[in-house]
Amino acid sequence: MRRVLPGLLVAASAALLLSGGLSAQNAQPQGGGRGGGANQGPAGGAAGGAPDDGGWEQRTAAARKKAAEKTPIPRGPDGHPNFTGTFNPPGGNVNQFVLLEEHPGGFGVSAGPSLIADPPDGKIPYTAAALAERDRRKRPENHWEDNRYKCILMGNPREMLFGTRMYQSPDLFFRYGEREGLVVTRFATKHELSNSIQLWMGDSIASWDGDTLVIDTTNLNGKFWLVIGGDYLSDAAHIVERFTFINHDTLDWQATITDPKTFTRPWTMKFPGPWVRGEGNPAGGGGAAFDADNACHEGNVDAVHYYNYNKQVKTGKSAGE
Amino acid sequence: MAVSRQRVVSFFRAGCLASFPTLVYALISPVPVQESRYPAVSTFFSVDLAAQAGGPAYKAPRTPSGQPDFEGIWQVWNTAKYSVEPHVASLGVQAGLGVIVDPPDGLIPYTPWARNHQKENFAKSRTPDPVKNADPVAKCYQPGVPRFMYMGWPIQIIQTGTEVHFISEYAHTWRIATLSSAPRDKDAENFLGVARGRWEGETLVVDTTNLNDVGWLDMSGNFLTKTSHVVERLTRTGPDNIDYEVIIEDPRIFTGPWKMRMTIERQSQKRLLEYECIDLLAEAGFPPIWERDWDQPLAVPAR
Numbered sequence: 001m002r003r004v005l006p007g008l009l010v011a012a013s014a015a016l017l018l019s020g021g022l023s024a025q026n027a028q029p030q031g032g033g034r035g036g037g038a039n040q041g042p043a044g045g046a047a048g049g050a051p052d053d054g055g056w057e058q059r060t061a062a063a064r065k066k067a068a069e070k071t072p073i074p075r076g077p078d079g080h081p082n083f084t085g086t087f088n089p090p091g092g093n094v095n096q097f098v099l100l101e102e103h104p105g106g107f108g109v110s111a112g113p114s115l116i117a118d119p120p121d122g123k124i125p126y127t128a129a130a131l132a133e134r135d136r137r138k139r140p141e142n143h144w145e146d147n148r149y150k151c152i153l154m155g156n157p158r159e160m161l162f163g164t165r166m167y168q169s170p171d172l173f174f175r176y177g178e179r180e181g182l183v184v185t186r187f188a189t190k191h192e193l194s195n196s197i198q199l200w201m202g203d204s205i206a207s208w209d210g211d212t213l214v215i216d217t218t219n220l221n222g223k224f225w226l227v228i229g230g231d232y233l234s235d236a237a238h239i240v241e242r243f244t245f246i247n248h249d250t251l252d253w254q255a256t257i258t259d260p261k262t263f264t265r266p267w268t269m270k271f272p273g274p275w276v277r278g279e280g281n282p283a284g285g286g287g288a289a290f291d292a293d294n295a296c297h298e299g300n301v302d303a304v305h306y307y308n309y310n311k312q313v314k315t316g317k318s319a320g321e
Numbered sequence: 322m323a324v325s326r327q328r329v330v331s332f333f334r335a336g337c338l339a340s341f342p343t344l345v346y347a348l349i350s351p352v353p354v355q356e357s358r359y360p361a362v363s364t365f366f367s368v369d370l371a372a373q374a375g376g377p378a379y380k381a382p383r384t385p386s387g388q389p390d391f392e393g394i395w396q397v398w399n400t401a402k403y404s405v406e407p408h409v410a411s412l413g414v415q416a417g418l419g420v421i422v423d424p425p426d427g428l429i430p431y432t433p434w435a436r437n438h439q440k441e442n443f444a445k446s447r448t449p450d451p452v453k454n455a456d457p458v459a460k461c462y463q464p465g466v467p468r469f470m471y472m473g474w475p476i477q478i479i480q481t482g483t484e485v486h487f488i489s490e491y492a493h494t495w496r497i498a499t500l501s502s503a504p505r506d507k508d509a510e511n512f513l514g515v516a517r518g519r520w521e522g523e524t525l526v527v528d529t530t531n532l533n534d535v536g537w538l539d540m541s542g543n544f545l546t547k548t549s550h551v552v553e554r555l556t557r558t559g560p561d562n563i564d565y566e567v568i569i570e571d572p573r574i575f576t577g578p579w580k581m582r583m584t585i586e587r588q589s590q591k592r593l594l595e596y597e598c599i600d601l602l603a604e605a606g607f608p609p610i611w612e613r614d615w616d617q618p619l620a621v622p623a624r
Contacts, residue, residue: 084481147600150599150600150603150609151599151609152597152599152600153493153595153597167479167481169385169481170385171392172479174479174481174486176486176495180493182488182493182495184477184479184488184592184593186591186592192591197594199594199595200595200597200600201595203592223600289499289501289503289515289517290484290497290499291499291505291506291509291511291515291531292511293509293510293511293512293513294463294494294495294512295463295511295512297461297462297492297599297609298457298462298463298512298535300609303608303609303610304610304611307608307610308610
């Protein structure tokens with residue numbers, strides 16, 4: 001069974017890639033609390049502005065080609081696949097960053113297909129009340145509420161929507177993407193954290209299902225957004241992520257979210273992407289020192305602009321009036 | 322004994338603080354400027370623990386890559402977070418003998434300008450309003466190095482073989498000591514600097530440069546600058562302890578290198594929790610919307 005599965009995964013994932021399941025977007029993460037400024041426009045459908053393709057088509061085409069190669073998956077000395085390296089959703093992260101569902105482009109944001117693999121219609125199965133709340137958050141004047149703009153921890157699984165470095169040992173699986181996405185996961189069979197503790201990154205435990213790494217997360221605080229476009233979940237959420245290598249250079253990541261307070265049924269998002277072996281600075285090609293400073297909050301001038309815009313819309317007055 | 326926010330606010334509110342600087346500083350005569358009385362920091366001797374203890378040094382278990390194993394959750398439990406120098410109590414603040422072992426008087430060998438600047442920092446950090454408080458940690462900024470290590474939150478150490486990661490529960494801050502001699506960008510100014518690590522037997526040596534002019538050493542306004550050079554030595558002395566020694570030099574503000582020493586203790590918890598400082602500030606009524614305030618370099622006079 002194990003020998004058959006990788007073949008099936010390659011075929012299934014290749015189909016997904018070719019159908020546009022890969023979000024083909026600008027490599028530059030848009031926005032966040034680092035003064036990205038003008039690019040953090042309203043999500044989806046805003047008038048004007050041609051999408052900035054930034055080479056995403058070429059990157060996605062290259063990634064699809066690589067994903068079709070038949071190369072052996074990387075394994076560690078213990079025989080398990082080893083994910084130590086960098087996962088880079090191809091063409092960048094603007095699609096996932098904005099909305100998980102299919103959306104048109106506009107104002108610096110490229111159009112994108114849905115990343116939702118289940119339900120088949122590609123729409124997150126919100127309850128009616130939760131959908132209204134999601135659409136409320138989607139409004140630009142409410143973007144101030146997004147934790148990421150304030151350089152607060154991203155929540156789980158948002159950090160996987162960016163380039164993420166991963167380190168795996170027999171005891172730990174450590175993800176350190178943009179630093180607001182830092183999370184350390186122990187290999188364990190059960191959660192041990194009291195329900196009265198709720199965290200931005202939750203309590204996560206890792207285990208193996210054949211060659212798939214499964215990360216199970218509970219104890220989330222439900223205060224974070226999943227993307228700019230307002231997708232969210234509550235503190236009742238239970239997330240199961242599955243990391244599976246498609247081949248030596250491509251990682252398939254998916255997350256199934258169950259949250260009876262927010263959704264009518266569990267749903268799954270997934271996207272495969274290039275993976276590069278090694279640690280350190282992904283821009284330097286695994287192994288280079290990662291020396292960058294994470295001065296996200298220190299001097300976060302965007303926060304005040306979002307805050308002022310929020311006040312302006314709510315009170316009808318311009319900043320300074 | 323994690324420092325609760327309540328306690329930190331109490332400390333900032335303590336009005337009777339004139340007592341401590343006046344008492345301590347009245348006893349100091351100005352330190353004459355002189356040629357460095359120490360050799361360069363990189364050749365500064367480190368304490369031979371085996372000789373001191375009178376027995377064989379502890380040999381830590383090894384990681385899979387053969388390095389002394391420092392992994393786990395650790396925390397410093399002393400009063401260095403309030404002041405690394407000797408200090409009396411103030412409201413909400415425990416008195417302390419200080420953690421400086423060299424020079425022998427336990428005081429930071431500041432230049433006169435720098436000592437004055439420290440006093441100004443102290444005076445400007447008595448307010449509970451984080452926007453007005455000069456202490457960068459009051460605004461949830463990254464704490465700088467070495468304050469990161471002893472500010473009182475648990476720290477998780479993870480060794481990947483090529484890097485040693487230090488992750489603090491405070492505001493998800495995190496430093497990486499890259500175990501190589503890869504060159505550093507000489508123009509970089511980072512809140513946590515740029516660190517290179519190496520092993521000397523049982524000791525992890527972490528060499529940090531590229532700090533900035535913003536970081537402090539504690540809640541009392543002791544500070545570093547972008548030219549500060551911090552060398553830390555971590556040595557496991559038993560199953561649950563790390564001997565932590567720090568030598569700091571900065572020719573612009575200190576008359577010579579100086580050394581701190583303390584113990585880092587293993588914690589029994591298996592994982593970090595979170596102190597999401599920015600969110601807590603917002604919940605307390607201080608949404609993080611203040612403007613950037615750290616662009617200006619420190620106007621350190623030439624010596």
